[in-house]
Amino acid sequence: MDSALIVDDHPVVVGAVRMVLESLGYKPVHVASSGVDVVPMIRAHAPKLIVLDLKLTGFGGLEVLERIRTIGLDCKVVIFTSADPEHYLMRCRRAGAMAFVTKSAAMQQLQSAIKAVRSGYSFFPELPVNNAGQSDASRDERESIASLSTREMEIMIKLAQGDSNKRIAQAMSLSHKTISTYKTRLMLKLGVSSLVVLREFAKRNGLF
Template sequence: MCSVVVAEDHPVVLGALRVVLESLGYKSIHVTSSGVDVVPMIREHSPELVVLDLKLNGFGGLEVLERIRAIGLVCKVVIFTSADPEHYLMRCRRAGAMAFVSKSASMQHLQNAIKAVRSGYTYFPGTFAGNVGQSEAHRDERELIARLSTREMEIMLKLARGESNKHIALAMNLSHKTISTYKTRLMLKLGVSSLVALGALVKRNGLF
């Protein structure tokens, strides 16, 4: 059986992942908690499968997906995350993921997803409720978020978590000036005037 790269930073989740992967015959399991390490590990180990969380240190999972596609690395990616599928499922699909499984689902769903992907199928089960029952203001916010690029999403989440421009710049290998420019652009696009308001918007829309 070919190897698998797992990008996950929670020990309990990682333990459950190992059980599932070993039950499917995977013997060589390479683990990282940092998005920065995923592409180098794929290059080193040439895994058949990548199990990727979206909430990682350094690069977020979406940015990792786009880097995998841009470089032309060949691997099957299963997203296993607690991130809201309404904001992320279609983004992940467009970026090349073959499956999206919520951590709130049973591990059987993950097992089914891996089996499907391994056989050459995609696995995006069910649908989400979308805008049903939401206020007009809330729908407007979600539409604004949907228009953000992957890089803008990553920086928005880091800013909302209280990370400084300097820290974000170092983590994403960008200049301080670039992060400052993204911050200003995000404020304008989302119609917020402070980081406190940005954090409230992110929380209100279930992004963390």
């Protein structure tokens, strides 16, 4: 019987996802609440499937995906998140995820995604392509976000949420100086003048 790993820090979500996985025959079902714990748990339990949230403590979900791919761990990943698919879907796909389901969808959609992935197929919703209703400023902001690397995206979100350079450095196993460099680069790339403006930028674009 195939095992699975849920990576999410919300107990209610974990309970609901566990029910879906167990109904599909996955057993045992392991749980990690922090991105830092994912790689060690994959190595310890060798799950065939991972249901991964993107909004995590420690490493974010994008960083976790990158690490799984870089190390070459053999597991299929389904993203199950409240993060805006417009900013994250293609990033997740490029990083090796096989499915993307938003938490606002019915649990049946998660079940369908898991079935598809187990059978070797991908499961991604179509994104709207009509930008007619967006202002030039809004399009510029979204293009700026799209230009960020995975690590830049993760650090930007942590900064916008109010984490200090020291705390981010500890969570991501990086030096304080490295985070300071990323912070300066992000300010220039996004055209923001302060952390307050950065927070407004991130919130306006649904990044947290």
